[in-house]
Amino acid sequence: MAMDHAAAEGDHLAAERAAARFDVEAMKVAWAGSRHAVDVADRMARLVASDPVFRKDNRTMLSRKDLFKDTLRKAAHAWKRIVELRLTEEEASLLRQYVDQPGYVDLHWGMFVPAIKGQGTEEQQKKWLPLAYKFQIIGCYAQTELGHGSNVQGLETTATFDPKTDGFVIHSPTLTSSKWWPGGLGKASTHAVVYARLITEGKDYGIHGFIVQLRSLEDHSPLPGVTLGDIGGKFGSGAYNSMDNGVLRFDHVRIPRDQMLMRLSQVTREGKYVNSDVPKQLLYGTMVYVRQSIVADASKALSRAVCIAVRYSAIRKQFGSQDGGPETQVLNYRTQQSRLFPLLASAYAFRFVGDWLNWLYTDVTQKLEAKDYSTLQEAHACTAGLKAVTTSATADAIEECRKLCGGHGYLNSSGLPELFAVYVPACTYEGDNVVLLLQVARILMKTVSQLTSGKQPVGTMAYMGKVQHLMQSKCAVKTAEDWLNPAFIQEAFEARALRMAVNCAQNIGQAANQEEGFYERSPDLLESAVAHIQLIIVTK
Amino acid sequence: MAMDHAAAEGDHLAAERAAARFDVEAMKVAWAGSRHAVDVADRMARLVASDPVFRKDNRTMLSRKDLFKDTLRKAAHAWKRIVELRLTEEEASLLRQYVDQPGYVDLHWGMFVPAIKGQGTEEQQKKWLPLAYKFQIIGCYAQTELGHGSNVQGLETTATFDPKTDGFVIHSPTLTSSKWWPGGLGKASTHAVVYARLITEGKDYGIHGFIVQLRSLEDHSPLPGVTLGDIGGKFGSGAYNSMDNGVLRFDHVRIPRDQMLMRLSQVTREGKYVNSDVPKQLLYGTMVYVRQSIVADASKALSRAVCIAVRYSAIRKQFGSQDGGPETQVLNYRTQQSRLFPLLASAYAFRFVGDWLNWLYTDVTQKLEAKDYSTLQEAHACTAGLKAVTTSATADAIEECRKLCGGHGYLNSSGLPELFAVYVPACTYEGDNVVLLLQVARILMKTVSQLTSGKQPVGTMAYMGKVQHLMQSKCAVKTAEDWLNPAFIQEAFEARALRMAVNCAQNIGQAANQEEGFYERSPDLLESAVAHIQLIIVTK
Known part of the structure; x- marks a missing residue:
């Protein structure tokens, strides 16, 4: 919004930059987390930008087939560079981020390997991880089905133990049980971690993970009983069209017993289902991890969009010239500012709440390892809600x-x-946002119901303990400047969130029963959950 | 939301349809406007659906080049069928609607021909329209430039009259003066109506329209001095990528004087600028017409989206099974209903306000022909606001x-x-929505300022005359059922819109001057304009 000489001569960006009233370098470091992080990021960004194989300018012009081939080429080239330059894990991950083209490797590294690490026994890890690390096998994560996504317990694929052959029979009993959406499945993967209902001795033990080979390691053709395909085009010109999201059906495919991921529970040679002594709560740790990285990604995507829109608004001039002089920079319009600046602020807010969530993950992990589950539910509400x-x-x-x-x-x-089309599935994957917010709301309602019993809420729900005060407090703001006082803002958000939650709880209390009340009030419950999460974003 | 036998067996759509509590056939007729309209639409829809040339299933899978060729093929085939079957204008227009693939013909019929009809003299119409009707020339509408869109008065292309050659010199003096966006320009058009600043006798007379030939009728190559190109890929896989939105630059291109569209003003052989006796207000009539058709299209696009989402919600089942029974149809969740049903209602509301706007257009046209401009401003606010x-x-x-x-x-x-990607530019073209709403707000502020002088507001602003009552009235709603009383709803919307407008006017009054106040309050003014337009939608 600078109006000096540079602007008059047309270099609006330089003028705006010169007018910054904060230390840009210091902000860069604060944003990246450290000087080291800035340097690594700069180095990896330059590495990608200077390499013609990683060019991005033609991405939206390629046919689907050529786009997919381009993705394969980039993934292979990235791997080659990572090995040649002996990049660290941190550097390699950043390099892949800057290549910035969804592809099968994302699932291989982001889901297949972590699933084996988290749910496989030491023996299983020793067998499978070296193959994955050297890309001798390519893995994906086959959970979502045509009929069920966020409702994992509703998955229909079966894994039936057959004591005669000491193995499982993987089968797709219905059309809706077809695996549908897994990235890397349509064309690239040789293996998958497949989630299926474990059935042994005639009993259904619910959803478990199994390592299943899908394609031949000789000629990449589907193995007998395995039907595979690509599910077709997706939103955007490029976006996730670089990804081979796939469909997968099993017709009684047999795997050995030791390909069930057995860290948390096992099936014995005789077919007995046995829980190990590893606590199941550990799985929540993985979920918290995945979701905190989604929150971190949100601020990255948002900051890119805001950066483009701010620069455009500084350069674009329109209207406002009454005497033949220069027109007004769009950035100077109040209507543009009132839409753009809150988004800019959100990018920063999400960046720093992401840091805090990272701390929460470490905290939860340490507590889980010490078998302390006291904050698990609150941490789950936090990460699920912040993700949504x-x-x-x-x-x-x-x-x-x-x-x-x-x-x-x-x-x-x-x-x-493209940024929109490639980002928007984040609202659906790893838990549909509405489903997640209703989970947050359930925990909020439980917390409210325990307030009268004197049980003190913990962590991000601690404010609810101030119920007496917050239900009656009046906003202390007298002047516009008062809004710059963080304490006033915090109390306003606390009062709003608590009152919405108490109101929902009272309305639910009037229903015939708890479930009916929850059902009828679910739109209000969503808003209540959002208010609670916004409070966390504002204060962390 | 029916829960009967059919649903239990899985045919959810049939069950839902059977549960309808209104006459579906009667609703079809009400939606289409008449029995005749239903029949023609059905006939044209079948004609398109049964013709393999018009297939749509591969649209998002084609490369940009193949998609463009496919569009050319469909446009030519549609023309052939229209001629062969001797379709009426109504039928032909519906057939093109069902082909439903943006292409150069949209601009030829929708902008080029109407511009000549509206702004050309009788002589000009006699010369150019037969060529256009027989497709001996293909026309587009070259208004928007790289630097200016909604701000038409800021366009920079010049048309300088040269008395020596009795013609105009069309020129692009700056980079930002390049024509940018016109559909049909990049590849297809031979001619364009070009908007440029008319300069004669050293004076700038502002923006006028000129018919300019761009490409050879022999080999379709650009004429000397004309630079043409396609501006590249756009949002979506197919969407507007079927359209050759283009860039156009002129290097002193000469056209004869009689290619200026001269219905409203002329340049004489000597270079004198003369206004004709046709009132300029007629141009507003065209704008009202184009915008009322955009409102009608909104309800069409919205009804398609809602139809898909409602059907999906009826078929998709998820969660809610506690005892192994069937899961709950997504349509039965309050969270789904509270998001989906208002959109369904909006589709109907927009449909019927579109009808009313069509009436308004007829009314305005008749008044303009009788040189009665009393309702023009109010009608302009109405159509601009409803478009936005x-x-x-x-x-x-x-x-x-x-x-x-x-x-x-x-x-x-x-x-x-694709529906989203192809629809969303409607927020920008024919006037950016923010720009339009600020125009509405200006008219609202003017109306408020005249209230004290006793001038009674007209048409859709008549309610503002009840200022004394509406500023003090209290909502009469006592029970939930009261909200079904249209009079209560209308008064609530009236009170809201008026109070927001009066509040804005008061705040503007406190500023140093009118312009400064309008600038500072522009975000509030936008909301005030939206409230006024929502009242129109609710009551028409």
């Missing part, structure tokens, strides 16, 4: 940034259509 | 419908990603 609120806000914000660039935002060359 | 509110709401609603279909909405095969 930040991804929804980010998807909406990218689209808003696109609109803030006027017609130009609709061109792929603005970068925004 | 319905297109923004529809774009958001299509995206919401996509999310309501969970992960499946992200697949192109759901139809929703």
Whole structure:
């Protein structure tokens, strides 16, 4: 919004930058986390930008087939560079981030390997991880089915133990049991961790993970009984069309018993189902980890969109010239500011709440290892809710940034259509946002119901213990400047969240029964959960 | 939400349909406008669906080049069928609607021909229209430039009259003056109506339209001095990528004087600028017409999205099974209903406000012909505001419908990603929604300022005359049922809109000057304009 000489001569970006009233270098370090992080990021960004194999300018112009081939080429080249340059794990992960093209390797490293690490026995890890690390096998994560996604307990694929052959029979009994969506499944993967209902001795023990080979290691053709395919085009010109999201059906496919992931529970040679002494709560740790990384990604995606829209707004001039002089920079319009600046602020807020969530993950992990489960539920509500609120806000914000660039935002060359199309599935994967917020609401309702019994809520729910005060407090703000006082803001958010939760609880209490009440009030419960999570974002 | 036998057996759609508590056939007729309209629409829809040339199933899988060729093929085939079957204008227009693939013909018929009809003299119409009707020339509408869109007065292309050659010199003096976006320009058009600043006798007379030939009628190559190109990929897999949105630059291109569209003003042989006796207000009539058709299209797009999301919600089952019985249809969740049903209601509301706007257009046209301009400003506010509110709401609603279909909405095969990508530019073209709403707000502020002088507001602003009552009235609603009383709803919307407008006017009054106040309060003014338009939608 600077109006000096540089602006008059047309270099609006330089003028705006010169007008910054904070230390840009210090902010860079704060954003990245450390000087070291800035340096590594810069180095990896330059490595990608200077390598013609990683070019991005033609991504939205390729046919689906050529785009997929391009993704394979980039993944192989990235692997080659990682090995050649002996990159650290941190560097390799950043390099892949800057290549920035969804592909099968994301699932191989992001889901297949962690699933074996988290749910496999030491023996299983020793057998499978070296194969995965050397890319001698390519793995994906086959959980979601045509009929069930967020409702994992509803999955229909079966893994029936057959004591005669000492193995499991993997089968797709219905059309809706077809695995549907897994990335890397359609074309690339040789193996998958498949989630299926474990059935032994005639009893259904619910969903468990199994390592299943899908394609021949000789000629990459599907193994007998395995039907595979790509599920087709997706939102956007490029976006997730670089990914071979797939469909998979099993017709009585046999695997050896030791390909059940057996860290938490086992099936014995005789077919007995046995729990190990490893606590099942450890699985929550993985979920917290995955979701905290989604929150971190939200701020990255949002900051890219906001950066494009802010720069555009500084350069674009429109209207406002009354005497033939220069027009007004779009950035100077209050209507543009009132839409754009809250998104800019959100990018920072999500960045720092992501850091805090990272701390929470460490904290939860340490407590789990010490078999202390006291904060697990609250931590689960936190990560589930933050995942939902930040991804929804980010998807909406990218689209808003696109609109803030006027017609130009609709061109792929603005970068925004692709950023939106590639980001928006985050609202659905790893738990649909509505489903997650209802889980948060359940925990909120439980906490409210325990307030009268004197049980003190913990962690991010501690404020609910101030129920007496917050139900009656009046906003202390007298002047506009008062809103700059964090204590006033915090109390306003606390009072709002608590009152919404108490109100929901009272309304549910009037229903015939708890479940009916929860059902009838679910739209209010969603809003209540969002208010609680927004309080966390504001205060962390 | 029916729970009968059919549902138990899995045919949820049949069960839901059987449970309808209104006459479906009567609703069909009400929606289409008449029995005749239903019949024609059915006939044209079948004609398109049964013709393999018009297939749509591969649209999102084609490369950009093949998609463009496919569009050319469909446009030519549609023309052939229209001629062969001697379709009426109504039938031909519906057939093109059902082909439903943006292409150069949309601009030829929708903008080029109407511009000549509206702004050309009788002589010009006699010369150019037969060529256009027989497709001996293909026309587009070259208004928007790289630097200016909604701000038409800021366009920079010049048309300088040269008395020596009795013609105009069309020129692009700056980079930002490049024509940018016009559909049909990149590849197809031979001619364009070009908007440029008319300069004669050294004076700039502002923006006027000129018919300019761009490409050779022999070999389709650009004429000397004309630089043409395609501006590249756009949002979505198919969507507007079937359209050759283009860039156009002129290097002193000469056209004869009689290619200026001269119905409203002329340049004489000597270079004198003369206004004709045709009132300029007639141009507003065209704008009202185009915008009322955009509102009608909003309800069409929205109804398609809602239809997909409602059907999906009826078929998709998830959670809710406590005893191994069937799961709950997603449609039965309050959270789904509270998001989906308002969109369903909006589709109907936009449908019927579109009808009313069509009446308004007829009314305005008749008044203009009688040189009565008394309602023009109010009608302009109405159409501009309704264009903005319905297109923004529809774009958001299509995206919401996509999310309501969970992960499946992200697949192109759901139809929703493409529907969104092809619809969303409606928020920008024919006037950016923010710009339009600020125009509405200006008229609202003017109306408020005249209230004290006793000038009675007209048409959709008549309610503002009840200022004394509405500023003090209390909502009469006592029970939930009261909200079904249209009079209560209307008064609530009236009171809201008026109070927001009066509040804005008061705040503006406190500023140093009117312009400064309008600038500072522009975010509130936007909301005030939306409230006024929502009242119109609720009551018409």
